[in-house]
Amino acid sequence: MTTWGGLMQGRASGEVPYPDTLIEKTSPSTARIRWSESGFTLQSSRNLTDWSDEPGTAMGTSFAFSLEPRLPRIIPVMRHATQVGAEALGLWYSTDGYHYAELYPGDLYTGTPGNNVRDPSLLIRPDAWYLAYTAGTFGLTDHWGLAKSTNAGKSWQHVMDVPVTDSITTTWGPSFFVDPADQQVWIIISISTGGGNHLAYLQKALNASLTAWDGGTPMSGALHPTQNNWIFDLRCVATDGYYYIIARSGAQPKIYRATAITGPFTLFKVPGTQWEADPAVALEQCQLTHLGGGHWQANFTIPALYELCVSETFDGMSTWTPRTRTLSYPGYVNNHQFSEWVLLSPALQTAIPAPATWVEPPGHRFFRLRR
Numbered sequence: 001m002t003t004w005g006g007l008m009q010g011r012a013s014g015e016v017p018y019p020d021t022l023i024e025k026t027s028p029s030t031a032r033i034r035w036s037e038s039g040f041t042l043q044s045s046r047n048l049t050d051w052s053d054e055p056g057t058a059m060g061t062s063f064a065f066s067l068e069p070r071l072p073r074i075i076p077v078m079r080h081a082t083q084v085g086a087e088a089l090g091l092w093y094s095t096d097g098y099h100y101a102e103l104y105p106g107d108l109y110t111g112t113p114g115n116n117v118r119d120p121s122l123l124i125r126p127d128a129w130y131l132a133y134t135a136g137t138f139g140l141t142d143h144w145g146l147a148k149s150t151n152a153g154k155s156w157q158h159v160m161d162v163p164v165t166d167s168i169t170t171t172w173g174p175s176f177f178v179d180p181a182d183q184q185v186w187i188i189i190s191i192s193t194g195g196g197n198h199l200a201y202l203q204k205a206l207n208a209s210l211t212a213w214d215g216g217t218p219m220s221g222a223l224h225p226t227q228n229n230w231i232f233d234l235r236c237v238a239t240d241g242y243y244y245i246i247a248r249s250g251a252q253p254k255i256y257r258a259t260a261i262t263g264p265f266t267l268f269k270v271p272g273t274q275w276e277a278d279p280a281v282a283l284e285q286c287q288l289t290h291l292g293g294g295h296w297q298a299n300f301t302i303p304a305l306y307e308l309c310v311s312e313t314f315d316g317m318s319t320w321t322p323r324t325r326t327l328s329y330p331g332y333v334n335n336h337q338f339s340e341w342v343l344l345s346p347a348l349q350t351a352i353p354a355p356a357t358w359v360e361p362p363g364h365r366f367f368r369l370r371r
Contacts (some may be wrong), residue, residue, distance in 0.1 A: 071095060071291070072344045072354070074153070076120035076131065079107055087116040089131065091153050093355050097289065097297050097310050098326050101358045109156035111135065115145055119233075119285075122153075122342045123176040123185070126351075129153050130210060132174040132187060135161060142167040144174040144189065146210065152352055164201060165215030167191040172198065177236040179261050185210060186261060188219075188245070190232035197229040200247070202262065221264025222256055223247075236261065239290045244268070246286045246298070253286040253300065255317065271298065274320040275311050289343065299326075 077090035088107035092100045109131065111117045118134035128150050135145035143161040164171055170192040177186045185205040190198045200219040206212040218225050223245065234247040238261070245256045245265060252272035256265040272283060275298075286300040294316035300323075301308050308327040311320045344352060 071289075072352075073097075073289075074103060074122060074124065074342045074344065074352070075100070076122045076342075078118050078120055087111075087118045089117045089120050089133070089156070091122075093358060095354075097299055098324070100327060101355045103352075103355050104154055108153065109147055111145060111147075112158050112161075115141075115161070117145070119173040121173075121175045123178070124342055124344070130159075130176070131156060132162075132176055134172055134174065136171070139170045139172045141171055144171050144187070160211060162187075162203070162213050163215070164189065164191050164203060166193050166201070166218075167216075168194045170198065172232050173234065174203075175235050177238075177261065180238050187213070187216075188234045188236055189216070190234060191216070193225075197225070198232050199225040199229060200231050200234055219263060219265065221258065222267045223263065223265045233285055235287050237288045237290055244288060246288050248282065248284060248286065251282045253283050255288070269317045271311070271313075271317065271320050275300075275309070275323040281305070 072093070072095050075092040075094060077092050079088045079090040088111070089109040090106075091103040091108060093103045094100050109117055111133070114137070115135040116137060117131075118139065121132040123130040123132070128148050129152065131145075131147040131149070133145045133147070135141055135143060143163045146159040146162055147156045148159050149156045162174075168191075170190075172190040172192075174187045174189045177188055178184070179186065187203040187205075189201050189203060191201050192198050200223040201216040202219050203216040204214045206214060222228060223231065228249060231247050231249045233253075234245055236243060236245045238244070241259065243258045243261050243265075245258075246253055247256065248254075252270065254267060255269040255271065257268040258265040275283065281302060281304050283300045283302055286298060289297045289299070291297055294314055296313045296317060298311045298313075298320070299308070300310075307325045309323040310326050311323045313320045
């Protein structure tokens, strides 16, 4: 039995068949479903929003068709209310990575005196939310900031400034990672030890309250400073026995892989060219979301174009769809620089309802075909 995966764009309600639906094979084992004037027919006995393992036909071939559920997620956002140097935390909500609404309006946390809030990273636990962020002014400091919320992100209290032993001039983009193997909490971060370089470091939480941390150690393999001395915006996802880190190295993002968070990491994929990006134009704040099997979603910003974009892969990151602009923002005035994405567990989906302004979008549903 062959499983196909893909992205559906179009109406998410109404009766079938849809005569303008095309199943397009992209490789011997994968396919995309597209709206077109092809005349092919996709049939099911239910509305599109309710399909689950329903029989259907396309081009005379029988298959089973199911739509994956929405995946609610919280997105911490760096807000530029007026100018650089006035950064603060915002929180947004999405179920598909294409449509967004503010979870709560306005600036939710502005840091402590002399410390703005840049590059926010969110760790959601049942008892509290934790925020790691680039502190100082543009990260020109030897530490990162840690804050805590006990009311689901509505208000925040400073916990501590966390130093990194080797950091001299900059400490950028702390990113939470919880290892599924043992639930150990880590911070992945980029620091400068002088000379203009930016190095990948790994920092370990030493207690459950996150109030004690080690001093940090250089990451290994292709992420080690001797191999890669200009790298930042690091984000990690663990699945199927591998640890994937997407990071900006130079102007373009690269994906690294290892079998443990401590490495050694090897270079796995360089997807930037498939995102139709000019090599000289930086892609920042890249985030990977694993949606099952070979299906991944990448979200990233292009600051030079003031765009938030998304791309999909259905074959384990070998090929990617062209980037889709999902949001534009007008420069540093009301600039919402989207950071990483935190998927909500079923329990948290109940505890954190969608914003009152949220309208479930009609398109962009993920599907599975089995024949």
